[in-house]
Amino acid sequence: MSLRYALLALLRVGPLSGYELQKLFSESVGHVWHAPDSQIYPELRRMEADGLLLAEEQTRGVHGRRRMYHVTGEGARAFSDWFDEPLEYSRIRDPAHLRAAYLESAEPRAAREFLDAHVRQHTELRNRWQSEIDRIRSGAHPMVERRLAAIPEAERERAVAFKVFAYEGLMERATAEIRWAERGLRLLDDLG
Numbered sequence: 001m002s003l004r005y006a007l008l009a010l011l012r013v014g015p016l017s018g019y020e021l022q023k024l025f026s027e028s029v030g031h032v033w034h035a036p037d038s039q040i041y042p043e044l045r046r047m048e049a050d051g052l053l054l055a056e057e058q059t060r061g062v063h064g065r066r067r068m069y070h071v072t073g074e075g076a077r078a079f080s081d082w083f084d085e086p087l088e089y090s091r092i093r094d095p096a097h098l099r100a101a102y103l104e105s106a107e108p109r110a111a112r113e114f115l116d117a118h119v120r121q122h123t124e125l126r127n128r129w130q131s132e133i134d135r136i137r138s139g140a141h142p143m144v145e146r147r148l149a150a151i152p153e154a155e156r157e158r159a160v161a162f163k164v165f166a167y168e169g170l171m172e173r174a175t176a177e178i179r180w181a182e183r184g185l186r187l188l189d190d191l192g
Contacts, residue, residue, distance in 0.1 A: 002033055003033065003035050003039060003040070003043050004043060004046075004047060004052070004078075005078075005079060005082045006025070006029040006033045006035070007021065007025070007040070007043060007044065007047065008047075008052065008071060008075055008076075008078065008079040008082075009029060009079065010024055010025060010028070010029060010143070011053065011069055011070070011071045011075075012071050012075075012076060012079060013146050013147050013149075013150040014146070014150060015056070015068045015069060015070045016068065016069060017058075017066045017067060017068050017069070018040070018041060018044060018066070018067055018069070019066070021040070021044070021069065022037055022040055024142070024143050024146075025040060027142060027143060028141070028142075028143035028144075029143075031128075031129075031132065031167075031170070032166060032170070044069060047075070048069075050074075051072060051074045051075075052071070052072060052074055052075035052078055053069045053070065053071060053072060053075055054069070054070045054072050055067045055068070055069050055070075056068045056069075056070065096114075096118055096177075099114060100114075100184060103184070103188075108188060111184075111188055112185065112188055115181045115182075115184045115185050115188070116181075116185070118177065118178075118180075118181040118184075119178050119181045119182060119185075122174040122175075122177040122178045122181070123174070123178060125170070125174040126171050126174035126175060126178070129167045129168075129170045129171040129174065130171060132167050133164050133167045133168065133171070136160060136163050136164055136167070137160070137164065141163075144159070144160065144163055147159055148160070
């Protein structure tokens with residue numbers, strides 16, 4: 001159900017077509033909640049059926065049509081109520097840590113390659129999250145720009161602070177994964 005609230009978060013700033021929503025999703029919310037297009041469009045239809053969204057057909061060009069999605073009052077209430085619900089944490093499904101639990105069965109070269117790849121992956125993620133923080137703080141992040149334009153000036157600092165806070169958490173998680181994999185590399189050296 002978190003996909004529903006991620007979509008509401010984007011749409012509460014203003015109406016978007018499915019294409020615009022998909023693009024903004026991948027540039028913002030998609031960093032913390034992955035969803036392929038094959039999940040987004042069916043969820044939009046379910047949200048419309050549930051009264052959370054209103055879809056307006058618009059002409060685009062000579063022969064084109066698009067649906068613009070607007071959040072209804074019920075959708076705005078559902079988004080607000082979402083914060084009052086206890087968070088259900090997902091059970092852990094971590095293929096890297098599962099593999100690490102059985103590294104004694106791997107050839108040392110394969111174990112080292114796995115841990116080196118883990119460091120590279122999370123270094124790349126950490127750099128991406130830092131880039132997102134920099135874009136947010138500089139005002140160059142398209143979704144944050146859109147959000148800030150839709151809220152009173154007095155609320156803008158708070159909005160930016162919590163966006164940065166979310167990405168800082170992702171950076172800390174990536175840093176922890178890098179340290180963990182580096183510790184595994186040292187363990188390989190120590191155990192020979």
